[in-house]
Amino acid sequence: MTQAIKENPAVSNLRDFYRHFDNAALRDALRRMYLIRRFEEGAEEAYTRGLIHGTMHLSIGQEASAVGSCMDLRKTDYITSTHRGHGHCIAKGADPKLMFAEFFGKEEGYCRGRGGSMHIADVESGNLGANGIVGGGLPIAVGAALAIRKQKRDDVAVCFFGDGASNEGAFHEALNMAAIWKLPVLFICENNKYGMSVSTERSMAVKHVADRAPAYNMPGEIVDGNRIEDVSEAVMRATARARNGDGPSLIETKTYRIRGHSKSDRNRYRTKEEIEEWKARDPIGHFEANLEAFGILRKDEAEAIRTAAEAEIASGVEFAKGGTDPSPADLTRDVYTKGAA
Amino acid sequence: MSVRELSYAEAVREALAQAMEADERVFLMGEDIGVYGGAFQVTGDLVHRFGEDRVMDTPIAELGAAGVAVGAALAGSRPVFEFQFSDFATLAMEQIVNQAAKIRFMLGGKVSVPLVMRFPAGSGTGAAAQHSQSLDAWFAHVPGLKVVQPATPHDAKGLLLSAIDDPDPVMVFEHKLLYKMKGEVPEEAYRVPIGKALIRREGRHVTIVATAIMVHRALEAAEILSGEGIDVEVIDLRTLRPLDTQTIIESVKKTTRLACVYEGVKTLGIGAEISAMIAESEAFDYLDAPILRLGGAEAPIPYNPVLEKAAVPQTDGIIASVRRLVTGRI
Numbered sequence: 001m002t003q004a005i006k007e008n009p010a011v012s013n014l015r016d017f018y019r020h021f022d023n024a025a026l027r028d029a030l031r032r033m034y035l036i037r038r039f040e041e042g043a044e045e046a047y048t049r050g051l052i053h054g055t056m057h058l059s060i061g062q063e064a065s066a067v068g069s070c071m072d073l074r075k076t077d078y079i080t081s082t083h084r085g086h087g088h089c090i091a092k093g094a095d096p097k098l099m100f101a102e103f104f105g106k107e108e109g110y111c112r113g114r115g116g117s118m119h120i121a122d123v124e125s126g127n128l129g130a131n132g133i134v135g136g137g138l139p140i141a142v143g144a145a146l147a148i149r150k151q152k153r154d155d156v157a158v159c160f161f162g163d164g165a166s167n168e169g170a171f172h173e174a175l176n177m178a179a180i181w182k183l184p185v186l187f188i189c190e191n192n193k194y195g196m197s198v199s200t201e202r203s204m205a206v207k208h209v210a211d212r213a214p215a216y217n218m219p220g221e222i223v224d225g226n227r228i229e230d231v232s233e234a235v236m237r238a239t240a241r242a243r244n245g246d247g248p249s250l251i252e253t254k255t256y257r258i259r260g261h262s263k264s265d266r267n268r269y270r271t272k273e274e275i276e277e278w279k280a281r282d283p284i285g286h287f288e289a290n291l292e293a294f295g296i297l298r299k300d301e302a303e304a305i306r307t308a309a310e311a312e313i314a315s316g317v318e319f320a321k322g323g324t325d326p327s328p329a330d331l332t333r334d335v336y337t338k339g340a341a
Numbered sequence: 342m343s344v345r346e347l348s349y350a351e352a353v354r355e356a357l358a359q360a361m362e363a364d365e366r367v368f369l370m371g372e373d374i375g376v377y378g379g380a381f382q383v384t385g386d387l388v389h390r391f392g393e394d395r396v397m398d399t400p401i402a403e404l405g406a407a408g409v410a411v412g413a414a415l416a417g418s419r420p421v422f423e424f425q426f427s428d429f430a431t432l433a434m435e436q437i438v439n440q441a442a443k444i445r446f447m448l449g450g451k452v453s454v455p456l457v458m459r460f461p462a463g464s465g466t467g468a469a470a471q472h473s474q475s476l477d478a479w480f481a482h483v484p485g486l487k488v489v490q491p492a493t494p495h496d497a498k499g500l501l502l503s504a505i506d507d508p509d510p511v512m513v514f515e516h517k518l519l520y521k522m523k524g525e526v527p528e529e530a531y532r533v534p535i536g537k538a539l540i541r542r543e544g545r546h547v548t549i550v551a552t553a554i555m556v557h558r559a560l561e562a563a564e565i566l567s568g569e570g571i572d573v574e575v576i577d578l579r580t581l582r583p584l585d586t587q588t589i590i591e592s593v594k595k596t597t598r599l600a601c602v603y604e605g606v607k608t609l610g611i612g613a614e615i616s617a618m619i620a621e622s623e624a625f626d627y628l629d630a631p632i633l634r635l636g637g638a639e640a641p642i643p644y645n646p647v648l649e650k651a652a653v654p655q656t657d658g659i660i661a662s663v664r665r666l667v668t669g670r671i
């Protein structure tokens with residue numbers, strides 16, 4: 001019955017996105033968005049209860065950007081991520097329980113407890129790492145794309161970064177090199193209006209990050225980052241271009257982080273009204289409503305997705321708590337590939 | 342004027358405010374130092390007192406912004422630049438090392454660069470490998486830079502005011518774990534001289550030269566060791582460049598033993614310089630034991646809290662090592 005509505009010619013304005021992916025893939029995208037949301041809520045709670053130390057940067061509100069960008073990627077495509085990288089990691093295929101194990105500093109964690117939230121990465125799924133350095137991943141993505149081409153693969157490198165990062169020299173140098181060498185890179189700027197406390201109006205001379213693309217002779221597309229269809233369709237166009245040897249693209253997803261910059265943010269630089277406005281544009285609610293309207297998902301199925309996500313997060317936390325603590329005797333392990341310094 | 346208790350962060354803020362009140366050429370640059378108040382709330386409310394022209398939020402652009410500060414200093418301003426974390430100074434090394442440090446020399450002494458840079462440094466906050474480094478020795482390796490590392494609220498204020506007065510670039514390393522520490526700070530705008538170490542505790546059996554938070558761990562260790570009859574002298578180095586060699590030499594001649602305790606990676610760090618300096622000096626003949634260095638592990642700072650602690654000297658380790666140095670016992 002659901003498939004019937006989707007194929008009904010009466011729904012003729014159904015977007016490419018809903019035709020390109022089958023129903024299972026669309027439902028899985030919603031599942032991943034919920035998984036990211038619940039993962040971050042769970043991480044936040046564990047942090048507040050003192051179970052996780054350090055700091056973390058939550059991407060609550062930005063899930064459509066992460067999932068929409070990674071939905072059509074292959075395992076062999078790379079991503080480089082940021083300090084706000086939990087969503088990218090899950091979207092590219094990471095297992096939340098191994099991420100929790102990392103946050104709890106355990107050997108079972110993706111980085112064996114050495115990296116924590118800011119360096120979270122599932123290398124197996126093509127994630128080359130979150131980054132503690134703003135803009136740090138930009139040239140690295142270009143390098144990964146260079147290696148892809150040297151190896152004659154038709155994979156792509158997808159580089160996530162923030163609006164604030166686009167003011168670093170590394171951004172400009174990376175885009176220029178990607179362009180002159182026509183490398184298969186997607187620069188995906190998640191523009192959430194602020195780099196920490198500084199708004200884009202105060203830190204950029206142009207209105208949009210995408211306005212900078214012409215300087216590097218590449219397409220620069222602006223999309224609604226809270227609409228998974230918009231993100232995914234733009235990314236599919238850019239990956240097709242990149243796989244075809246036509247070079248890099250810049251995509252700017254306009255979005256918003258509902259939580260503060262990090263756990264020490266007092267939100268002095270933005271208003272409650274602005275936060276409320278964006279809460280009302282929730283990317284998960286939007287996508288779920290569409291899936292229901294198009295007959296791709298029933299209400300009870302949505303409920304089942306939520307329940308499953310919650311259960312997975314709860315068991316992930318339990319798994320992490322029971323993990324193995326690293327030994328100080330291994331302090332210098334993995335500084336070099338073989339042996340100690 | 343009176344003396345009150347201030348936190349280290351408040352002492353830095355007071356120095357910045359007094360310098361801006363006294364000299365209109367002084368202004369602040371950095372990321373999120375305005376309405377956010379700084380990542381460690383050091384600048385706090387200064388933007389409300391001095392305005393956005395004097396408390397400037399920069400874009401996230403360390404290399405460029407550091408260069409802007411160099412240029413402003415060269416042309417008659419007195420910028421005080423805050424790196425959000427000392428680790429991000431790696432993005433700005435070009436302007437610091439090639440430009441700020443050398444411009445005066447390269448131009449035959451015709452100009453100077455009165456620039457101050459502040460670096461929140463060190464581990465202990467669970468922020469992992471790219472937000473926890475102690476890179477002070479890198480900067481101390483560069484002629485043309487001065488490097489200070491205040492360990493108390495009193496010195497944080499006094500050394501910063503001296504740094505702002507100084508006609509040459511001064512790098513101020515502030516350990517993040519010290520920001521909340523309280524101590525006595527006079528109200529007036531006093532100076533602590535650059536290039537002078539301070540004996541924080543006198544002792545007869547062994548000299549510990551320590552920097553930043555290690556000064557406090559060394560003092561704790563000294564207190565405990567005194568209960569065992571080991572009398573420890575603790576020198577707070579305070580300035581890495583120019584090094585106060587005389588204070589260290591005199592102390593070692595008296596105690597005949599030397600331990601250097603610092604958070605930066607042990608190898609090729611400040612301890613290597615102090616050890617070599619003593620080996621080259623008249624104090625060498627007085628030594629009754631090999632020189633001891635306790636520094637950071639030969640690894641990046643790990644995220645896991647147990648590993649993070651193990652990666653840098655802690656009080657227990659200082660006690661055990663110094664006890665062995667003095668008594669030969671474990």
Ligand SMILES: Cc1ncc(C[n+]2csc(CCOP(=O)(O)OP(=O)(O)O)c2C)c(N)n1
Pocket residue numbers: 083084132133134135161162163164165166192194195196261372401403425429432
């Ligand atoms: C080189 C560098 N400078 C500064 C920081 C501190 N910092 C971490 S995240 C951040 C804001 C980044 O803004 P943006 O790129 O827009 O990403 P968002 O946090 O909004 O996701 C800042 C200033 C850093 N980690 N690295």
Ligand SMILES: [Mg+2]
Pocket residue numbers: 162163164190191192193194195196
């Ligand atoms: Mg941003």
